[in-house]
Every structure is written in C-alpha cells, then in structure tokens.
Amino acid sequence: MVDRQLSPGAARDTDAPDPHRWRALAVCLVAGFMTLLDVSIVNVALPSIKSGLHTPASDLQWVLSGYALAFGLFLIPAGRLGDARGRRAVFIFGLCLFTVASAACGLAQSSMWLVIARLVQGVAGGLVSPQISALIQQMFRGAERGKAFGAFGTVVGISTAVGPLLGGLLIQAAGPTEGWRWVFYVNLPIGVLCVLLARRLLPDTPSASRVRLRELDPLGVVLLGAGVFCLLLPFVQAQQWKGDGKYLLLVVAAVILAAFVAWEARCSAGGTQPVVRLSLFTIRSFSLGSSLILLYFAGFTSIFFVSTLFLQNGLHYSALLAGLAITPFALGSGLAAAIGGRLVSRFGRPLVAVGLAMVAVGLGGTAIAVHQVPGRGVGWAMAAPLLFAGLGSGLVIAPNQTLTLSRVPVDTAGSAGGTLQTGQRVGSAIGIAAVGSVFFAQVGKDGWGTAYDHGLVVSIAFVVAALIVALADVIAGKASRKS
Known part of the structure; x- marks a missing residue:
C-alpha cells in the first residue's frame, strides 16, 4: 500500500540502484507482515484471553482498538521522523520496541498489563510501517518500484487473510489456556531476525539531519488522540458505567477535536507541517x-x-x-x-x-x-x-x-x-x-x-x-x- 512520497532531499539519496535492494525488501516485507498481522491474529485469541486473565469486555475491546488507535496516530509523525533522522534507524528502533512489547503482551498477568503492552505495540507498529514505503521509494526506481509496491500490497492482503487462521493454529498447538500467549511470542524470533538483517541490509538516509520535537507536531498528535479517546470511551465502557452521564464525554470529544482542527489550521498557516494537512x-x-x-x-x-x-x-x-x-x-x-x-x-x-x-x-x-x-x-x-x-x-x-x-x-x-x-x-x-x-x-x-x-x-x-x-x-x- 503506497502511503508516502519521497521528499526532494530523499530523492537524491542514491543515483545507482542499491545492490542489496531485493534482500532489503524481503526484510521490510517480513516486518510489515508481522505488524499488520497483529491487527487480525489477536481476534481468535480473545476468548482465551478472557478466560485466562478474567478480562472484562471493555478491556477486550481495548486490546484491539487500542492497538489500531496507537498504530494510526503515529503513522504520520513516524514517517516524518524517518525522513529527518534516518529510515533505517527508526525502522530498527520500531522493530526492537515491537518485539519487546510483544514479549510483554505474552507475559501479561492482568488485563490492564495486556492493554498497556498492546498500546506500546501499536506505537511500534506505527513507527515501522511508514518506513517500509519510504525505503521502497528510496531503493527502487521505475518499473522495479511498481513491483516492490505490488509485493508490499500482496503482503498486506495475505496478513489479513491468514491472521485468524494462524492464530487458531497457534492456540490449537499450545492449548486453549496458555495458547493465546504464543500469538504474541511468535513475533519474538521474527523480530530479532529482522533487526539483525535490517542493520546489515537496509540503506542509510544521507539526507537525514536533526529534527526538533515541535516539528513533529506533538500537540496535534495529543489533541487527536485525546479527542478520539473521549469519543471511544463511553462506548467501550458502556456496560461498566451505568447511566447516561458517560455520553457527556462525546461533547468533550467534540470540543477537543474542534481544538485539533483549529491547531492544525494554525500549523499550516505558520509553516509547520501538521499531523493532518487540512x-x-x-x-x-x-x-x-x-x-x-x-x-x-x-x-x-x-x-x-x-x-x-x-x-x-x-x-x-x-x-x-x-x-x-x-x-x-x-x-x-x-x-x-x-x-x-x-x-x-x-x-x-x-x-x-x-x-x-x-x-x-x-x-x-x-x-x-x-x-x-x-x-x-x-x-x-x-x-x-x-x-x-x-x-x-x-x-x-x-x-x-x-x-x-x-x-x-x-x-x-x-x-x-x-x-x-x-x-x-x-x-x-x-x-x-x-x-x-x-x-x-x-x-x-x-x-x-x-x-x-x-x-x-x-x-x-x-x-x-x-x-x-x-x-x-x-x-x-x-x-x-x-x-
């Protein structure tokens, strides 16, 4: 899935084709498969998680929606960070964080532990994903670039298709009580291997330079995250919070999201790159x-x-x-x-x-x-x-x-x-x-x-x-x- 275009500076990163580009692409595709697989593979593990950790329904929802939300909120800032500080460095950091967070998910002793670990895992997935598209644009030219993006699109489709089935196979093999943990543990050897190969095969970003925190629009990220969180919360906690008072959070969400839009408009007018270009x-x-x-x-x-x-x-x-x-x-x-x-x-x-x-x-x-x-x-x-x-x-x-x-x-x-x-x-x-x-x-x-x-x-x-x-x-x- 094409989600980014190379910046003018990055377009000059290399004139000659990268000799390791196809092997590097394989590393990127495996990492992309792993992060996108975690969107769907966890679905079949939910009943086992519920019985194993005595997880309430609201926490089950956060195990899924928390990952998706954290993943989505960090896509744009992470892409900008990769362009500025180096795609290989951000890719490797994101993979390391994803692997550690996967281990934390598998070791979870409570539902709150698991939800927090999933949020961190989502942040890590958001760090990795935009680097893949940017690295493809950096390493490939012409018809080869189309083939590389086509391969990435295939991986996106396959990860969705095999997620529930692979999760079911892992739980079947490891047992219904502890099998859900292996849905996360399976990421560990893949993550370690990808990190080792990425250090060897992925190219540097010669145009990379230091970037200041404010250039990543942290306030925009916080406002968008807080607004969506307040929007989700009354629905996720619908069974735990009785009465209609919880729906006042929808008004709070509307106010925060309005502030987000106003801030993003100000960023655009002031020359700062916003999270969302209005x-x-x-x-x-x-x-x-x-x-x-x-x-x-x-x-x-x-x-x-x-x-x-x-x-x-x-x-x-x-x-x-x-x-x-x-x-x-x-x-x-x-x-x-x-x-x-x-x-x-x-x-x-x-x-x-x-x-x-x-x-x-x-x-x-x-x-x-x-x-x-x-x-x-x-x-x-x-x-x-x-x-x-x-x-x-x-x-x-x-x-x-x-x-x-x-x-x-x-x-x-x-x-x-x-x-x-x-x-x-x-x-x-x-x-x-x-x-x-x-x-x-x-x-x-x-x-x-x-x-x-x-x-x-x-x-x-x-x-x-x-x-x-x-x-x-x-x-x-x-x-x-x-x-």
Whole structure:
C-alpha cells in the first residue's frame, strides 16, 4: 500500500540502484507482515484471553482498538521522523520496541498489563510501517518500484487473510489456556531476525539531519488522540458505567477535536507541517474518499471481532475452527483486490460503490445464515455470504486509495497517504468500540445469536454509510462533468 512520497532531499539519496535492494525488501516485507498481522491474529485469541486473565469486555475491546488507535496516530509523525533522522534507524528502533512489547503482551498477568503492552505495540507498529514505503521509494526506481509496491500490497492482503487462521493454529498447538500467549511470542524470533538483517541490509538516509520535537507536531498528535479517546470511551465502557452521564464525554470529544482542527489550521498557516494537512480536504475526491474509508474500516474490521466471539463463546468452536470459518471473507478480499486494481482506472468510484453494496449484502446474508443452520453447522452456512462480502471488500480498499489520491499534488502525496492510513486505523478503533458495545449489551439479555445479529447490523450501518458517501462522489462527478 503506497502511503508516502519521497521528499526532494530523499530523492537524491542514491543515483545507482542499491545492490542489496531485493534482500532489503524481503526484510521490510517480513516486518510489515508481522505488524499488520497483529491487527487480525489477536481476534481468535480473545476468548482465551478472557478466560485466562478474567478480562472484562471493555478491556477486550481495548486490546484491539487500542492497538489500531496507537498504530494510526503515529503513522504520520513516524514517517516524518524517518525522513529527518534516518529510515533505517527508526525502522530498527520500531522493530526492537515491537518485539519487546510483544514479549510483554505474552507475559501479561492482568488485563490492564495486556492493554498497556498492546498500546506500546501499536506505537511500534506505527513507527515501522511508514518506513517500509519510504525505503521502497528510496531503493527502487521505475518499473522495479511498481513491483516492490505490488509485493508490499500482496503482503498486506495475505496478513489479513491468514491472521485468524494462524492464530487458531497457534492456540490449537499450545492449548486453549496458555495458547493465546504464543500469538504474541511468535513475533519474538521474527523480530530479532529482522533487526539483525535490517542493520546489515537496509540503506542509510544521507539526507537525514536533526529534527526538533515541535516539528513533529506533538500537540496535534495529543489533541487527536485525546479527542478520539473521549469519543471511544463511553462506548467501550458502556456496560461498566451505568447511566447516561458517560455520553457527556462525546461533547468533550467534540470540543477537543474542534481544538485539533483549529491547531492544525494554525500549523499550516505558520509553516509547520501538521499531523493532518487540512488543505487536502478541499479536494473532493480526497475528502470523500477519506470519509468513505474511515466508515468502511469501522464496519469491516469489527466483523472479525464479533464473529470470533460468537463462534468461540456462543457455539464453542475451537480457535482453529473459528479462524477457518472467517477465512472465506479474507480469501475473497485477496482474490478481488487484484481484479479491482486493474478495473479501477476504467470504472472509477462506481466500482467502489458496487464493492460496498456487495459487502452490505454479504453481511446481511451472514446474519440470516446463522439462523438457518442449527448448532455447529453455522460455520458452513456463513462461508458463502462471507466469501461474497470478501469479494466486495476487495473492490473497495485498494481502488478507493487509488481514486482518493488521484487528484492530490505530488508534493503533498506523503501527507495525504499518511492521513488516509490514519483514518483507517481510527475508523477501526471506533468500529470495534461501537459494535462491541452493542454486542456485549445483548449477550446477557438474549444470548450470543441475537448479540451477533445486533453487532452485524451496526457493522452493516457503517458500510451503508460508506456506500452513501461513494454514491455522493459518483453523483458529484457526473455533475462536474456536465458543467
């Protein structure tokens, strides 16, 4: 996934091709696979974590949404830090931190310990991810760069597809009580190997220099993080905090996010690079595409969350069987992504709209299917609608990124790509919080099946909202062509 453009200084880092570039790319891809895998692999471990650490529902949500939020908030500052201080140095530091945080997750003795370790792990993932795209741009030129980015895109798709399945295999092998720890421990040998190879193979950044903290817009990061945290908190704590007073935090969130927008506008006017460049949102394709993908990630990421809980806790599937049951969605997404990449230049935003409609229909079919087949046969009944939804998903993510960035000036492409990825991660955190709060509210009242239905309805609502945004872009595009 292309999320950054090389700065003018970095473009002159080297004229001759790096002789180690393909081996260095392999190191980058393995590191990217590891950090992105931790978005999805933990889903099937949640029931084991719940029983092993006596984790409340709210902490389970933070195990997932906390990682996604921390990951997203550090993407843009980390990319700027890598350009300024050296991509290899930031890459290696991020990998070391990720490996240590993974060990801390595996050693967790309480749910609070695990949540904090996951937040640190998310920060580390946010440090590593933008360096990969920047290193690809630094090491490769011309057609080779396209092949390298294509390989990275494949890794992104595979990491999503194999996450639940790999997590299920690890828990099956290590046992349901302590197996969840190996979901994190598996990162340790991979992380150590990547650090050793990165020190040897990754190139320096000759244009690197000292950077002052204020140039990374720390206040912007804090304001955005605090605003989203206040937005999530009343939903994550919905079952623990009784009464409606908790929803006053939404007003606090609105005030903080308004302050964030005002600060970012001041940064842009004063010449300081902000976390989010607000001028990008004057470009219709970017503003609508960013809104669309935030809403879509809120809907589609939460599907894995509630599905694994329903299958494992409600139907007593093993972690492996739960991972296998969800795999059709990921396989369909991976298959359609390659097709969508070739078709987007021909069909444009209507292709994304078709994909979103397929996801909504597939999720609706999944909700119906779980009531048509009694008992443990539900996994088979879910396969076809989840595959259909996955095929639709493959027509959304990559094509939307291409269209969203299509009108962005080259000199702001790095900031635009980082902003887009930040929206994806923030959307994931919001979706898990919102869908999880509805899901857990229904479990105690009407059982796991009804809770799953309600959770899917919220996921579908997010997807339909994204579809409305896509249709608005299609209509606006037709109107502009006529005028």
